Amino acid sequence: MAEPVVVDAMGGDHGPAETVGGAVTALREHGVPVVLVGRAGEILRELARHDAAGEIDVVHADEVVPMNERGAGAVASVGSSLRVGCELVRQGAGSAFVSAGSTGAVVSCAIRGIGRAQSVLRPALAIALPSVTGGATVLIDAGATSDPTPEMIAQFAVLGASYAQLVLGVADPSVGLLSIGSEPGKGNRLTRRTEELLPALPFRFHGNVEGHDVLAGTVDVIVTDGFTGNVVLKNVEGSVRAALTLVAQSGVAGPEALREVARRYDPESHGGAALLGLSGTVVVAHGSSRAPTIARACVVARDLAGGGVVSRVRDHLTVEPVIS
C-alpha cells in the first residue's frame, strides 16, 4: 500500500474543525490513507466527533504557523505542523503533504524541508485557473522558481502536462509557452531558448501564447518562469477584482452576484495549488477550505503522488547535474 497523505490539521482559517473532517472523508469515501499532523488534543477531539478515533494516525506538533504569515519569507518554526508534516514526507513516511496554510509559507517550508526529487532541477507551483470556456488552464510555474533556465522550464512543462492529465483528466493536454507574441521566435532570450526544447516533449506543444490567453481556454497548460507566472497569477486576481469593482460602481449588478465571480478567481481557490518536483507532492488548499475541499485536496495529492509525475520528467528530459 502507498504511503499515506500527510494532512496539516492546523492550516487554514477553520483549523482542525474542518481539516480533520476532510481527512476522515478522504479516508472513508475515497480510500485515501491519511495521517494528521498538529496539536494531538484538538485533533483527537475532532476525530471523536466523527467516531474516527483510532482510524487515523496522529503526529503531534505543538506550534501553528499563523495564516497571516504570508509570503515566501515566512519561516515555519521547527515544532510547527508545517515543518513536522514536511519532515514526515522527507523521511518517506508520507507520500504527499496537504495544507490549507498560506501558500507562501507552505511553498517555502516544503522546498526547504522536503527536498528536490532526483532528476528534477527545480520545483514548480501548478495552479488550475478556470477559463471562460468552462474548463481550466494549468499555470506553471506560479511562483516557486523565479530564475529558471530553459531546461527547468521544459521540466515545468512536463510537470504541468502531468497535472492536467492526473488532476483535470485531460487525456492529451496542449501546452503553450507564455510569451509576447504568438509567432515562433517571439519573446525574450529565455522564451526563445525554451521554445526550442518544447516540441520534443511528451505533450502537444501549441506554440507561444500571450497574456490574454491565460483565462481564454486557449491551451490546457501555460508554462512560464516563476517570476512571470507569479506576476500573472496576482494580476489575474487584481484585474478581475478591478473589473468587478467597476461593475459594482456602475450599479448594474449587485455585490452578491459579483462575489461569486470573484471567488472563482481568488488566487488560492482553484481547488489545490500543487508544488511539483519535490521528493513528495505538496498540495495547498485554500485557507477558507471546508472539509469537502480538504478531502478533494487529499485525493489530488494521492493521484499526483501515485501518478509518477517526477518519473515522467526523468524519462523525457536528460538533465545535466547543476550546482544548486
Add this chain to the structure above:
Amino acid sequence: MAEPVVVDAMGGDHGPAETVGGAVTALREHGVPVVLVGRAGEILRELARHDAAGEIDVVHADEVVPMNERGAGAVASVGSSLRVGCELVRQGAGSAFVSAGSTGAVVSCAIRGIGRAQSVLRPALAIALPSVTGGATVLIDAGATSDPTPEMIAQFAVLGASYAQLVLGVADPSVGLLSIGSEPGKGNRLTRRTEELLPALPFRFHGNVEGHDVLAGTVDVIVTDGFTGNVVLKNVEGSVRAALTLVAQSGVAGPEALREVARRYDPESHGGAALLGLSGTVVVAHGSSRAPTIARACVVARDLAGGGVVSRVRDHLTVEPVIS
C-alpha cells in the same frame, strides 16, 4: 517655435475622416503645430471640409499599413505614411509622431525608423492604465524592449515618472518596481539588481509592487522589463474581459453596461501609449479614435516632446556606451 507634431493621416479605423479633423482641432484649439502625412488627395479633401486648406502642411505618402497588420513583426513599406512620418521625425522636421495605427506596427517602425536618443539605452512603451481609485498608473515598459539590463529599467523608471508628470499631471510621482513580493530583495536576479538602482533616481521610489497592484492605484508608475510588461498588459485585458463575460453569463448585468467597463481596459484605449527614449516622441492612439482623441494625442505628443523627457534621463543616469 517647436517643430510640429507629425500626424499619420492614414492610421486608425476611420482614416483621414477623423485624423484630419483631430489635427485641425489640435492646431486651432490647443495651438499644436501639426503636419499631416498620407495620401495628399484624401487629406486635402478633408482639410477643405474643415475650411483648413493651407493651414496645415501635407506630406504625401502613397501606401497605407493595414490595421490588421498587427504585432511587432509588421514591416511598414517604404512609401507608407508610417515610414514617411517616422523619417520626418528622424530628420528633425517633426518633434513627435502621432498614429492611430496598430501599436505593434507603429512601435517596430518607429524603433527602426527614428532611432534612439543619445544617452538612452533602449526605448520603452508607456501606457496609462485606469485604476479602480479613479486615477491612473503608468505601466512602463509595456513591450518595446524584451531583454533589458537593470540600467535600462532604471531609465524606463525615469521616463515613466516624466510621463506621469507631463501627461497625467502628477507633481511628485511614486514609482514601484514590479516583482513577486513587496518586501525588499524579493524577485528575480533582474529585479534585485534593478532595485538597487532606483532609490537614487529623481522620483519617490515606493519599493516593490505585485501583479495585483497594477490596477489598484498603489503607485503612479509601475516599471518592469518589456517582456513582463507586455504579458501583464495583455493579461489585464484578458482578465477584465473574462470577468465581464462571467458576469454577463450570470445574467446579473446587461452587455451594454459591461461594454463600457471593457472599453476602459482595452489595451489600446488608454488615450495614447507613448514610445519614449527615441530621438522623437511617438504617441499611438487607439485604432478606433475619433477626432477629439487624435487631438488629445497631439497635445500629449507636444507636451512629451517639449518636456525634455530624454534630457531627464541624461541628467540622472550616466550610462556607459553599449553595443546595440
